[in-house]
Amino acid sequence: MEDFEIEIKKSFLDEATSLLEDTESAFISLETIDDPTDHINNIFRLAHSFKGSAKAVGFEGLAHLAHYMEDVLTLLKSNRLKITPYVTTLLLKTVDVLRIYLSGLKSDFNFAYDTSEICHELMAIKNSEGHQQEFENKINGVTENIKQSLANSTSDNNDSNLEEPDDENTESNSSNAFVNLTDHTNKKTSELFNPKTQSTEKIVPKNVEDENIRVAVKKLDTLLNFVGEMVVQKSILDQNIKDGNIQVSDLVNIFSYMSKLVTEVQTVSMSLRMVPIKPLFQRLKRTLRDVAQIQQKDVELMTQGDDVELDKLILDRIIDPLTHIIRNAVDHGIENEADRLIAGKTEKATVWLEAVQEDNIVKIIVKDNGRGLNKKKIIEKAIQNGLINSADNLSENEIYKLIFKPGFSTKEVVTDISGRGVGMDVVLQTVQELKGSVEIQSIEGKGSVFTINIPLSHAILGGIIISVDDTKYIVPLPHLVETIRLNRFNPHSTKNGERVINLRGEIIPVFNLSDALNMKGFRSQKNNRIQSEQGIIVHFDNQKSCFEIDAIHGQQEIVIKKIGKEIGSLPGIIGAGIIGSGEVSLILNLKDFSLKGARYGNSVA
Amino acid sequence: MAIQSPEQNLNTSHIVNGDENNQYLLFFLGEELYGAPLLQVKEIVKILPTKKVPFMKPYFKGLINLRGQVVSVIDLRMKLSINTKNQNQGLVMIVETNESSIGAIIDDLHSVHHFDKSEININSNANKQDKNTEYLYGVARLDENRLVNLIDMSACIGNEDLKLMSEMKVS
Numbered sequence: 001m002e003d004f005e006i007e008i009k010k011s012f013l014d015e016a017t018s019l020l021e022d023t024e025s026a027f028i029s030l031e032t033i034d035d036p037t038d039h040i041n042n043i044f045r046l047a048h049s050f051k052g053s054a055k056a057v058g059f060e061g062l063a064h065l066a067h068y069m070e071d072v073l074t075l076l077k078s079n080r081l082k083i084t085p086y087v088t089t090l091l092l093k094t095v096d097v098l099r100i101y102l103s104g105l106k107s108d109f110n111f112a113y114d115t116s117e118i119c120h121e122l123m124a125i126k127n128s129e130g131h132q133q134e135f136e137n138k139i140n141g142v143t144e145n146i147k148q149s150l151a152n153s154t155s156d157n158n159d160s161n162l163e164e165p166d167d168e169n170t171e172s173n174s175s176n177a178f179v180n181l182t183d184h185t186n187k188k189t190s191e192l193f194n195p196k197t198q199s200t201e202k203i204v205p206k207n208v209e210d211e212n213i214r215v216a217v218k219k220l221d222t223l224l225n226f227v228g229e230m231v232v233q234k235s236i237l238d239q240n241i242k243d244g245n246i247q248v249s250d251l252v253n254i255f256s257y258m259s260k261l262v263t264e265v266q267t268v269s270m271s272l273r274m275v276p277i278k279p280l281f282q283r284l285k286r287t288l289r290d291v292a293q294i295q296q297k298d299v300e301l302m303t304q305g306d307d308v309e310l311d312k313l314i315l316d317r318i319i320d321p322l323t324h325i326i327r328n329a330v331d332h333g334i335e336n337e338a339d340r341l342i343a344g345k346t347e348k349a350t351v352w353l354e355a356v357q358e359d360n361i362v363k364i365i366v367k368d369n370g371r372g373l374n375k376k377k378i379i380e381k382a383i384q385n386g387l388i389n390s391a392d393n394l395s396e397n398e399i400y401k402l403i404f405k406p407g408f409s410t411k412e413v414v415t416d417i418s419g420r421g422v423g424m425d426v427v428l429q430t431v432q433e434l435k436g437s438v439e440i441q442s443i444e445g446k447g448s449v450f451t452i453n454i455p456l457s458h459a460i461l462g463g464i465i466i467s468v469d470d471t472k473y474i475v476p477l478p479h480l481v482e483t484i485r486l487n488r489f490n491p492h493s494t495k496n497g498e499r500v501i502n503l504r505g506e507i508i509p510v511f512n513l514s515d516a517l518n519m520k521g522f523r524s525q526k527n528n529r530i531q532s533e534q535g536i537i538v539h540f541d542n543q544k545s546c547f548e549i550d551a552i553h554g555q556q557e558i559v560i561k562k563i564g565k566e567i568g569s570l571p572g573i574i575g576a577g578i579i580g581s582g583e584v585s586l587i588l589n590l591k592d593f594s595l596k597g598a599r600y601g602n603s604v605a
Numbered sequence: 606m607a608i609q610s611p612e613q614n615l616n617t618s619h620i621v622n623g624d625e626n627n628q629y630l631l632f633f634l635g636e637e638l639y640g641a642p643l644l645q646v647k648e649i650v651k652i653l654p655t656k657k658v659p660f661m662k663p664y665f666k667g668l669i670n671l672r673g674q675v676v677s678v679i680d681l682r683m684k685l686s687i688n689t690k691n692q693n694q695g696l697v698m699i700v701e702t703n704e705s706s707i708g709a710i711i712d713d714l715h716s717v718h719h720f721d722k723s724e725i726n727i728n729s730n731a732n733k734q735d736k737n738t739e740y741l742y743g744v745a746r747l748d749e750n751r752l753v754n755l756i757d758m759s760a761c762i763g764n765e766d767l768k769l770m771s772e773m774k775v776s
Binding site: 471517518561562563564567570573576578582584585586 | 659661670674
């Protein structure tokens, strides 16, 4: 293949992916918009250009499928076909197929994908022009029972078993019925109501991460402006040097202006990698719609904070966990209509999806007004699966966190949450790999709130420099609460062997950082005296801890450097930075040490 | 593949017109000569002060600031358990791994040499059993009296797990 051919194919694939995102949102809105004429025209144009470009760069298979989709859209445009849930679902399914096809083509230009099924379905609905209602009724009627049994089996087989377990009989009955029906029914139509059809599950090409980003032109202009200014300053300095005319005051001025420019360039450059979260929310809207439809629940998704921006890498990775949480919210959280009415709630349930930026952290909040988390059931399940022995010392928070433990749910939900092997434990793991955290709040009967906190990956961090055993380390400013003179406090010892101090009424555990970092000889804490003068108080998840250190060396803006994998996953170490003196310094995440310290405090050697 | 050591008197007269694949960087660890495939070596720098890292194996010397990049450095002599009174340890060989660079402390450079296939003796399978010396994959004859131990640097320091404990997850 010639070079230019590769180029045009690649650029088509990139553009096509974002075209597809737009198309998907448009399809979803089709159902709720009053006058969809403009919408449909828009979609038609998108599909038409998609088909044309695909053909032009030589992706015949894609063009073929696009052609069928275009046919249906033509009929919708001229009102010869009505926009029904069936039609919308079919179009969304087409988007799914196209997405997989595109993703496969990205890794291999010769990727072949069998789209005959979806083409048939598109052709069938096109041919049903004039008798659309009958056609749909036939399909609906045939699969009504399947949908019913799917809905029943989904709500029975769930991850956390929070509802009352249904009768043994109903479960086996509905699955029997399911088996019988599939034997007799047209395989294609039964798959129509599955968000992931069998054919798409078999061939799921590896997710090739997009190497390109769309950047707002405004950002680039701003960046170029600042760079221009920097060039000007450079010339001024240059000229002054040539003229031999350098006053210290001039230098100071130029430097001061340069500093401002550098800061601005830094800010804009880092923001280039940030993309708005809106497309992610659109995808989630789709997921929610699919799940709600299968379960026959009336759920509405409200979003807020669409234009909060996230680093692209983070966005790519957070979509799976969020999808899982949304599915859970609809699947387990939201009761069916009958139960909602009994509980005095509106038939229509709502899920709120919100993105907020606070300081250095982006919070993504999923809130629902469903049935909330049942603490008793969670504890039962955890004990049943051997995760804990008793719930005696568990705070409400800790009880909720149990659902993140691997092995919490042994049954894999067949229809819904399968396909990607994402469980709640993977959700937590992914979030933690992004150096984030998950918080859960819930009121039984009212609803639940899941909050994912992700630190924005800025390359520059404010931190304080501390030293322990003659080695300097960095503690990120956001973690720090205050510094104290430890020699003014009297430590007490708890029954676990922990040392604590009383700081203005708050009881805070004290850990020795030198011990924590030293592998040899973990001092058992019989020596209760605090050795150091200096202590720092850090806080995580609303809990404070105090660390004994040798000295504090000041505060600095630290450039965070990428480090190799060999160090990257050590406990307590977030990364490495270069401090003012040019030394390399490790950036510590004291949270890991405060947990560790507590644990070792328990097992006295 | 620049060799940045202007102070060193590098004897390159041994470079015969061969392709890069047959060229080896010869260096000293103690009194022994070792040879690494030239393609694996990114650069050589003078040794810089290293910053210690907790929880790592003893031969993990620490981190250095290499022109703004943070690079891990390993004491190669310690890793290969070479005991010698020679205290040189003046240079660091930077090897490029799939994601980043890792440095290995060596004592001195000898030369860049091209070995023909005939001059190389690849180790038989017997030695491959010992995982720890898998990367020492052969011997080459330099001249009448001297043999060079061929070492695969990428395998030696590139992909190995350098952490003291492999499972360091904190719950």
